[in-house]
Amino acid sequence: MAMTMPSTHPAEAEALLQVRDLKMHFPVTDGIMVQRTIAQVKAVDGISFNIMPGETLGLVGESGCGKSTTGRCILQLEKPTGGQILYRGADMNGMNRAELTAMRRKIQVIFQDPFSSLNPRMKVGDIISEPLAVHNLISHAADRAKRVAELLTVCGLSPKMADRYPHEMSGGQRQRVGIARALSMEPEFIVCDEAVSALDVSIQAQVINLLEDLREEFDLTYLFIAHDLSVVRHLCHRVAVMYLGKIVELAASDELFDNPLHPYTRALLDAVPVPDPTVEAGREHRLVKGEVPSPINPPSGCVFHPRCPMAIDSCAGPVPELRQLRPGHWVACGEVS
Amino acid sequence: MTVSQMPGPGMLDDVAVQRSWHGAAWKLIRRQPLGAAGLAVVLVMIFMAVFAEAITPFEPEANSFEFMLAPPDGQFWLGTDQFGRDIWTRIIFGARTALYVGFVAAFIGAGAGLVLGVGSAYFGGLFDLLFQRVMDVFMAFPLIILALAVVSILGAGTSNVIIAITIPFIPHCARVVRSSALAIREIPYVDAARAMGFSHRRIILRHMVPNVMAPFLIMLTTFVGQAILLEASLSYLGLGVQEPTPAWGLMLQGGAEEFAESAPWVAIFPGLAITLAVFAFNLFGDALRDVLDPKLRAR
Numbered sequence: 001m002a003m004t005m006p007s008t009h010p011a012e013a014e015a016l017l018q019v020r021d022l023k024m025h026f027p028v029t030d031g032i033m034v035q036r037t038i039a040q041v042k043a044v045d046g047i048s049f050n051i052m053p054g055e056t057l058g059l060v061g062e063s064g065c066g067k068s069t070t071g072r073c074i075l076q077l078e079k080p081t082g083g084q085i086l087y088r089g090a091d092m093n094g095m096n097r098a099e100l101t102a103m104r105r106k107i108q109v110i111f112q113d114p115f116s117s118l119n120p121r122m123k124v125g126d127i128i129s130e131p132l133a134v135h136n137l138i139s140h141a142a143d144r145a146k147r148v149a150e151l152l153t154v155c156g157l158s159p160k161m162a163d164r165y166p167h168e169m170s171g172g173q174r175q176r177v178g179i180a181r182a183l184s185m186e187p188e189f190i191v192c193d194e195a196v197s198a199l200d201v202s203i204q205a206q207v208i209n210l211l212e213d214l215r216e217e218f219d220l221t222y223l224f225i226a227h228d229l230s231v232v233r234h235l236c237h238r239v240a241v242m243y244l245g246k247i248v249e250l251a252a253s254d255e256l257f258d259n260p261l262h263p264y265t266r267a268l269l270d271a272v273p274v275p276d277p278t279v280e281a282g283r284e285h286r287l288v289k290g291e292v293p294s295p296i297n298p299p300s301g302c303v304f305h306p307r308c309p310m311a312i313d314s315c316a317g318p319v320p321e322l323r324q325l326r327p328g329h330w331v332a333c334g335e336v337s
Numbered sequence: 338m339t340v341s342q343m344p345g346p347g348m349l350d351d352v353a354v355q356r357s358w359h360g361a362a363w364k365l366i367r368r369q370p371l372g373a374a375g376l377a378v379v380l381v382m383i384f385m386a387v388f389a390e391a392i393t394p395f396e397p398e399a400n401s402f403e404f405m406l407a408p409p410d411g412q413f414w415l416g417t418d419q420f421g422r423d424i425w426t427r428i429i430f431g432a433r434t435a436l437y438v439g440f441v442a443a444f445i446g447a448g449a450g451l452v453l454g455v456g457s458a459y460f461g462g463l464f465d466l467l468f469q470r471v472m473d474v475f476m477a478f479p480l481i482i483l484a485l486a487v488v489s490i491l492g493a494g495t496s497n498v499i500i501a502i503t504i505p506f507i508p509h510c511a512r513v514v515r516s517s518a519l520a521i522r523e524i525p526y527v528d529a530a531r532a533m534g535f536s537h538r539r540i541i542l543r544h545m546v547p548n549v550m551a552p553f554l555i556m557l558t559t560f561v562g563q564a565i566l567l568e569a570s571l572s573y574l575g576l577g578v579q580e581p582t583p584a585w586g587l588m589l590q591g592g593a594e595e596f597a598e599s600a601p602w603v604a605i606f607p608g609l610a611i612t613l614a615v616f617a618f619n620l621f622g623d624a625l626r627d628v629l630d631p632k633l634r635a636r
Contacts, residue, residue: 072528075528075532076532077528077531077532100534101534102534104532104533104534105534107532108532108533109528109529109532111525111528111529112525113525116524116525116526117525117526117528117529118526118529119526119530119544119547119548120548121547121548121550122543122547130533130535130543131533131534131535134533134534134535134536134539135534178529181529181533185533
């Protein structure tokens with residue numbers, strides 16, 4: 001069952017984050033007083049990948065494929081039901097509270113919705129300075145205020161914004177506050193969970209540029225969870241494509257977009273409209289048939305086989321492992337080469 | 338409101354939204370006239386309770402047998418009781434007892450319910466399940482019955498009455514607050530706080546509690562009214578505040594039944610005081626609900 005990944009991955013020892021056979025199965029329970037587990041939602045079902053320091057890994061896939069759940073597991077917001085998450089070689093699952101708190105300084109998150117990710121009862125300055133005070137990074141309030149002003153400036157906001165409440169700001173400004181909050185702890189690794197999906201296109205571009213600048217300036221490593229493929233291509237070094245809780249393809253960004261191998265990735269890229277009406281009208285769409293199956297009862301074998309245009313009988317058999325077909329290009333499909 | 342100069346680029350940052358105190362008061366009177374009236378009565382009661390000695394020339398506990406059961410007149414505005422004590426004076430001093438018991442019981446009960454309710458929602462799982470079943474047991478009793486049971490264990494007296502009233506309030510507040518907190522727990526800023534490694538205590542007190550203030554404040558105001566009514570009921574039954582402390586429920590009990598026909602003022606005025614106080618707190622709580630949560634009113 002397990003989709004073991006690339007133990008031969010180059011420089012695995014130097015990886016900042018290693019995810020090994022991660023599983024997150026949510027129980028579906030029934031019963032009034034005594035809860036019985038009647039089924040499991042296999043949100044993430046045995047995925048593995050590495051992220052190198054300074055790298056940005058894109059995690060793409062449609063709604064419900066488990067990409068956000070993967071992010072939440074890495075942030076230790078969910079306790080994975082299986083597998084390991086190693087940060088600089090240390091297993092986060094086995095950590096005690098103190099170790100985990102120390103680790104959390106290094107790993108931060110930027111959420112999708114800028115309206116619900118900031119506490120509406122706190123001023124922007126307090127939102128950004130709270131982690132500084134809690135982790136005792138800066139003990140004097142005046143120094144903290146200076147640091148907040150700095151962080152706001154870095155994120156393209158006026159230091160005066162510190163006195164505002166989140167509801168007095170626009171979506172783009174709030175997202176910048178969310179970024180400033182994540183930066184306040186001087187993290188090494190940031191999970192961007194659909195960080196730009198809720199913003200309109202012009203603001204998206206600004207925030208993406210900001211994320212790029214910050215990556216250069218602070219040597220950040222990102223896990224960039226998204227469904228917008230053009231954004232991912234622009235920002236990410238490598239991209240992993242998820243479908244129904246599994247990684248189906250993993251490759252360097254340009255390689256994946258120019259030369260997609262897995263039939264699902266191809267269908268996904270095909271669905272991106274071409275910004276030229278004449279080309280778009282003449283283009284042949286290879287649409288995938290059917291709907292995404294339920295993660296409660298995923299198909300046997302390759303989870304994509306009931307919808308796959310290339311499927312053959314054996315696809316329902318053993319689960320295809322991720323194979324390296326080109327250097328650094330991994331595909332979980334037995335039929336492509 | 339500060340009037341800024343020409344709004345140039347970047348100047349928009351300076352425009353501060355400030356609401357003045359009397360602006361808010363005027364808005365309340367226009368939008369919620371009944372609530373404003375309730376608030377006014379509450380404020381008058383608080384004023385009377387605080388400055389009771391200055392308002393009335395009489396002693397609330399001193400008997401004067403030459404003025405027994407005097408009808409209302411220029412000297413004794415609301416008449417006197419069977420011990421010759423001025424009823425107006427005892428109502429004013431009774432407000433002190435009522436508000437003291439009401440506020441202390443409501444604040445402690447609602448405050449404990451707030452923290453327990455939010456904590457229950459935050460931790461969830463087995464803790465939540467067990468805690469809620471315990472709350473169910475408490476809530477199965479009507480308020481007055483539970484309060485009676487507590488008083489009969491602890492004995493009468495003002496502080497025991499406060500305990501007796503506080504205990505049944507806790508589950509009522511915890512239940513309401515929990516349901517709001519359950520929704521808040523799922524909002525990303527709570528996840529963000531967890532991801533930043535904040536302690537459970539900080540997340541509950543700094544991030545969740547301030548966001549359930551709306552239902553909490555509504556509970557709190559209605560609790561004060563309920564506590565005043567409960568205190569009066571317990572005192573009337575002889576299980577609450579004891580003579581000669583002036584308390585409205587006690588004044589109803591005293592000679593009120595005996596003299597219902599010959600001296601009706603002995604019973605009427607304390608009864609009116611209780612009614613007015615509870616009514617005022619409920620009106621204010623209702624208005625608060627409308628102001629803080631317009632969705633609730635739509636039902």
